[in-house]
Amino acid sequence: MNKKIALTLLLTASTTAAIAGPIEEQIRFRQSAYSFAAWNVGKIKSQVVDHPETFNKDAVAAAANAIAAVANSGLGALYGEGTDQGVGWKQTRLKPEFFQKKEEVTVAANTFNVAANELAKVAATGDINAIKTQFGKVGESCKGCHDLARIKE
Amino acid sequence: MKVTIHIWDLPLRLFHWLLVAAVPAAYITAKIGGPLIDWHGRIGIFILGLLVFRIFWGFVGSTHARFLTFFPTISRLAAYFKGRWQGIGHNPLGALSVFALLAVLIAQVGTGLFANDDIAYAGPLSGLVDKPLSDQLRGWHNTVFDLLAALLVLHVLAIVFYRCVKKHNLVVPMLTGKKQIAKALATSISANPATGFRAIGLILSLIISCIAMWGVSDGIAYLYHPGQSYQQTAQANPGF
Numbered sequence A: 001m002n003k004k005i006a007l008t009l010l011l012t013a014s015t016t017a018a019i020a021g022p023i024e025e026q027i028r029f030r031q032s033a034y035s036f037a038a039w040n041v042g043k044i045k046s047q048v049v050d051h052p053e054t055f056n057k058d059a060v061a062a063a064a065n066a067i068a069a070v071a072n073s074g075l076g077a078l079y080g081e082g083t084d085q086g087v088g089w090k091q092t093r094l095k096p097e098f099f100q101k102k103e104e105v106t107v108a109a110n111t112f113n114v115a116a117n118e119l120a121k122v123a124a125t126g127d128i129n130a131i132k133t134q135f136g137k138v139g140e141s142c143k144g145c146h147d148l149a150r151i152k153e
Numbered sequence B: 001m002k003v004t005i006h007i008w009d010l011p012l013r014l015f016h017w018l019l020v021a022a023v024p025a026a027y028i029t030a031k032i033g034g035p036l037i038d039w040h041g042r043i044g045i046f047i048l049g050l051l052v053f054r055i056f057w058g059f060v061g062s063t064h065a066r067f068l069t070f071f072p073t074i075s076r077l078a079a080y081f082k083g084r085w086q087g088i089g090h091n092p093l094g095a096l097s098v099f100a101l102l103a104v105l106i107a108q109v110g111t112g113l114f115a116n117d118d119i120a121y122a123g124p125l126s127g128l129v130d131k132p133l134s135d136q137l138r139g140w141h142n143t144v145f146d147l148l149a150a151l152l153v154l155h156v157l158a159i160v161f162y163r164c165v166k167k168h169n170l171v172v173p174m175l176t177g178k179k180q181i182a183k184a185l186a187t188s189i190s191a192n193p194a195t196g197f198r199a200i201g202l203i204l205s206l207i208i209s210c211i212a213m214w215g216v217s218d219g220i221a222y223l224y225h226p227g228q229s230y231q232q233t234a235q236a237n238p239g240f
């Protein structure tokens, strides 16, 4: 009986570990998440700022939803202890100070969340000027966190 | 007895004060980021235009704008440190600072053109290099800025030093183009006022400067079609 419990505990522990993933996996997923967000940021930039004549309401709304989905996906789970060292798709650029600056990071991450969800709302209206303004705020929130948490090459 | 002589020509003074306005503007727009990063790029390209203009004006401008007039050779520097240098334009030490500032500014602009911010902006030439190199150049763009900032502080401190300790006002001549010197010195050969200003040289420098700005912002991109990956895939359809 005791053996069974021990085995169950062991299995549970190992699956939990597998869900959290090894360090490299966390790094890889977050690099992918931000790259995917950046692609969608680029779509909006192109259709709203650089070439407004190509503005497509549905495509922009879809891109905004994709950014919001990334923001809402619980990225914090990909910043486990020790993930300031390691190679995902490439060497991580997470600053080691990240783990000492938890409060500032939370503020920066929330700023991004709020801005991204607001952008999704505004994008649904199709008002290009309002989208442009809110889009700028999202860009600022990306930069806010990069300045705080990301190593400059 | 003092006399007033003309040393800095108008194009040189305009270059200087436009640079004084543009560099802080570039800094502020980069630091704030967000939508202003586009303006950072535009201001940066304008600074490129200023630099290209200055380089050509350094050959075809009037006396004290010319690089050869004030090039800090070893013998000029030696004479300066022994207190034997005479002249009215840049002294050899100041000349070193001019060349250093121009070189660092060129590096600043040169790296920025190929850099990207990983968010919503990429320099107009970033499509000519691969992403890791563009990222690396962003890093250098940051490092070079620290160097530039240090040189600018030195530049301003030197001007304050001349003002307060040596009692030379360097700012007024850069504004008016005119410098007051002792009459005794004015008759000496080393106190030559600026001459050799030619409209054709000015027009040529301006044209080359405009070509450079157009070249990086449109011309080269037009020839090579590098594009930004996000622009090529910007029209993704919702769905698949």
Ligand code: HEM
Binding pocket: A027, A030, A031, A032, A034, A035, A037, A038, A041, A067, A088, A089, A091, A092, A093, A094, A095, A108, A109, A112, A138, A141, A142, A143, A145, A146, A149, A150, B118, B119
């Ligand atoms: C829409 C907004 C954002 C965009 C467009 C964006 C874009 C990017 C891109 C393209 C990368 C490089 C990925 C790679 O190296 O392959 C990246 C990395 C990174 N971003 Fe962002 N980002 C955004 C928001 C944020 C936020 C809010 C945070 C704060 C938590 C953040 C923190 C980081 C960190 C720490 C890295 C380095 C990841 C690593 O190398 O391990 N980013 N971002």
Ligand code: HEM
Binding pocket: B023, B026, B027, B030, B031, B040, B041, B042, B043, B044, B045, B047, B048, B105, B108, B109, B110, B111, B112, B113, B114, B115, B116, B117, B118, B121, B122, B123, B124, B138, B141, B142, B145
């Ligand atoms: C003398 C002219 C320039 C100065 C003084 C300057 C200064 C700066 C500074 C200080 C930053 C860093 C901002 C930060 O810490 O977040 C920066 C970033 C940047 N600059 Fe420039 N820059 C100049 C010219 C250019 C040019 C010509 C371009 C391209 C057309 C350019 C493109 C960029 C880009 C893409 C970034 C973003 C990099 C990042 O996210 O860290 N810059 N610039």
